[in-house]
Each structure stands twice: as C-alpha cells, then as structure tokens.
Amino acid sequence: MPKPIYVLSGPNLNLLGTREPEIYGHQTLDDVRALCEARAKARGFEVVFRQSNHEGELIDWIQEARNEAAALVLNPAGYGHTSVAILDALKMLGIPVVECHLSNPAAREAFRRKTYVSLAATGIVSGFGAASYELAVEAAAGLAR
Ligand code: DQA
Numbered sequence: 001m002p003k004p005i006y007v008l009s010g011p012n013l014n015l016l017g018t019r020e021p022e023i024y025g026h027q028t029l030d031d032v033r034a035l036c037e038a039r040a041k042a043r044g045f046e047v048v049f050r051q052s053n054h055e056g057e058l059i060d061w062i063q064e065a066r067n068e069a070a071a072l073v074l075n076p077a078g079y080g081h082t083s084v085a086i087l088d089a090l091k092m093l094g095i096p097v098v099e100c101h102l103s104n105p106a107a108r109e110a111f112r113r114k115t116y117v118s119l120a121a122t123g124i125v126s127g128f129g130a131a132s133y134e135l136a137v138e139a140a141a142g143l144a145r
Contacts, residue, residue: 059086
C-alpha cells in the first residue's frame with residue numbers, strides 16, 4: 001500500500017457551505033472530503049484529510065507529511081497570502097505539493113493574487129469550487145508515482 005495523500009485545509013474552511021457560498025459554494029468540508037477520498041481511491045491512494053484554523057498546527061502536519069505522505073494537497077486559505085512559516089515548512093518537504101483553492105484568487109482582490117505557498121508548489125488548481133480539490137488529488141496521485 002503506498003503512503004497516503006495528505007489533504008490539508010487552512011482557516012475558515014471548516015465553515016464551508018455556509019461561508020460566503022456565492023464565492024466558495026454550498027458543499028461542506030465533509031462533501032469535499034468524500035470527493036477527495038473517492039478520487040484518491042480510484043488512483044490507488046488513501047487520503048489523510050484535515051483542517052485547522054491554526055498556523056502552527058498546519059505546520060506540524062506539513063512536517064509530519066515529510067515521512068508519512070506520498071504527496072500533499074494544500075489549501076492554505078488566508079495563510080497562503082501571509083505565512084512565510086508555512087512556506088518554510090513546505091520547502092523542507094521533499095514530496096510533490098499541489099496548491100488548491102476553491103475560488104480563483106487571481107481574479108479577486110489584489111492581496112489574494114500572490115501566495116507564498118506558490119513558491120514551493122509543484123502546481124496550482126484554483127477556481128473550480130469543490131472540484132478543485134478533486135483535480136488537485138488527481139494531480140497529486142500522478143506526481144506521487
Ligand atoms: C481560498 C482563497 C483565499 O484567498 C481565502 O483566504 C480562503 C480560501 C480558496 O479556497 O479559494 O480562505 O484559499
């Protein structure tokens with residue numbers, strides 16, 4: 001059995017479904033989890049799916065992924081635009097990183113147009129709602145082989 005794909009989500013994504021649904025859609029984080037698990041399973045992977053509102057906890061999980069994961073899908077949420085510490089953790093990772101966003105941050109406010117995470121990501125999937133996660137898992141599974 002290969003190592004799992006880690007799918008980590010940052011702050012406020014626990015409220016998916018009720019949080020600004022006109023931007024982020026009506027699907028909940030549990031719905032997203034189910035999509036990720038199904039897509040990963042079809043590619044022969046399991047998923048470790050976690051969300052945190054805390055920067056340090058996300059960093060702990062990224063560090064854990066160094067030894068435990070085949071690839072990482074990360075929606076850093078707001079921390080993507082602010083966190084040098086998350087970037088530094090990603091730079092030590094040594095496995096493929098797919099950055100993922102439900103919305104298309106490049107088409108929104110100027111401060112969302114850049115993320116620190118992009119500097120360490122193999123690629124980015126954004127703008128497809130919950131399907132961004134599915135596509136990101138697909139990409140991560142391909143990269144993990
Ligand atoms: C987001 C986009 C970010 O700009 C925002 O801060 C989020 C969610 C997305 O999934 O579209 O919290 O990462």
